[in-house]
Amino acid sequence: MTLIIVSYQGDTALEVSVALWRVANILIGSLIAIAFSLLLPIRAVTSWNTLFNQNLRALRQLYQAHASAHMLSIKQLNSMKREVLERHMKMIILLPNVQKERHKLAGHYRTIITIQRTLISVTEQLIETHWSSDISRRQLLAQTDLKQYQQHIITILNQLELASVNHSHLVNIDELPNIELLSTMAEEISPDDTANALGIYGYFWLTRQFICQLDALILQLRILNQK
Numbered sequence: 001m002t003l004i005i006v007s008y009q010g011d012t013a014l015e016v017s018v019a020l021w022r023v024a025n026i027l028i029g030s031l032i033a034i035a036f037s038l039l040l041p042i043r044a045v046t047s048w049n050t051l052f053n054q055n056l057r058a059l060r061q062l063y064q065a066h067a068s069a070h071m072l073s074i075k076q077l078n079s080m081k082r083e084v085l086e087r088h089m090k091m092i093i094l095l096p097n098v099q100k101e102r103h104k105l106a107g108h109y110r111t112i113i114t115i116q117r118t119l120i121s122v123t124e125q126l127i128e129t130h131w132s133s134d135i136s137r138r139q140l141l142a143q144t145d146l147k148q149y150q151q152h153i154i155t156i157l158n159q160l161e162l163a164s165v166n167h168s169h170l171v172n173i174d175e176l177p178n179i180e181l182l183s184t185m186a187e188e189i190s191p192d193d194t195a196n197a198l199g200i201y202g203y204f205w206l207t208r209q210f211i212c213q214l215d216a217l218i219l220q221l222r223i224l225n226q227k
Contacts, residue, residue, distance in 0.1 A: 044097035
């Protein structure tokens with residue numbers, strides 16, 4: 001287009017040579033850009049993995065915070081949850097490009113997105129249920145077996161985070177805690193009134209869902225690592 005426009009401005013050789021020089025510059029710049037994009041591509045899967053690792057760390061921190069006797073402030077918790085959800089939305093936006101780059105594993109990446117969203121939701125509900133009342137919170141904190149159970153989950157989340165960051169295999173991940181122990185722990189607390197009973201039993205049910213989703217996530221990540 002530059003050559004055509006300049007050519008109609010006159011018949012001097014200088015104007016034509018300037019137009020040709022500009023066209024050559026554009027072509028050279030385009031070729032350099034294409035070469036760099038092929039040699040050093042910025043892949044969507046790299047950005048997706050970074051966001052996923054950051055969310056794994058944040059989920060572990062949120063779960064660890066909710067099980068502590070010293071809860072973070074509501075402002076801090078809301079800030080962490082907002083950042084997790086923002087990263088999750090970015091992962092959803094990147095998903096089509098990730099699926100193109102890893103088309104054979106496209107369904108697994110979509111499944112991981114779904115599992116992560118469920119884990120985020122369950123974690124939010126665990127926080128709300130754990131701190132729904134002072135009585136139920138004290139009863140849950142006093143349950144020694146529950147503390148060990150929660151610590152087991154935190155350890156697995158930490159192992160999962162490290163394995164994902166280091167791109168290592170998941171063979172060294174501990175086995176998930178036994179789900180059947182949750183009903184036993186709930187019966188040992190034996191809350192006095194209906195209101196507290198609903199909160200406590202609801203908490204153990206949510207913990208069960210968290211374990212199930214964590215198990216599904218580990219399965220999907222192992223499939224990705226095998227490919």
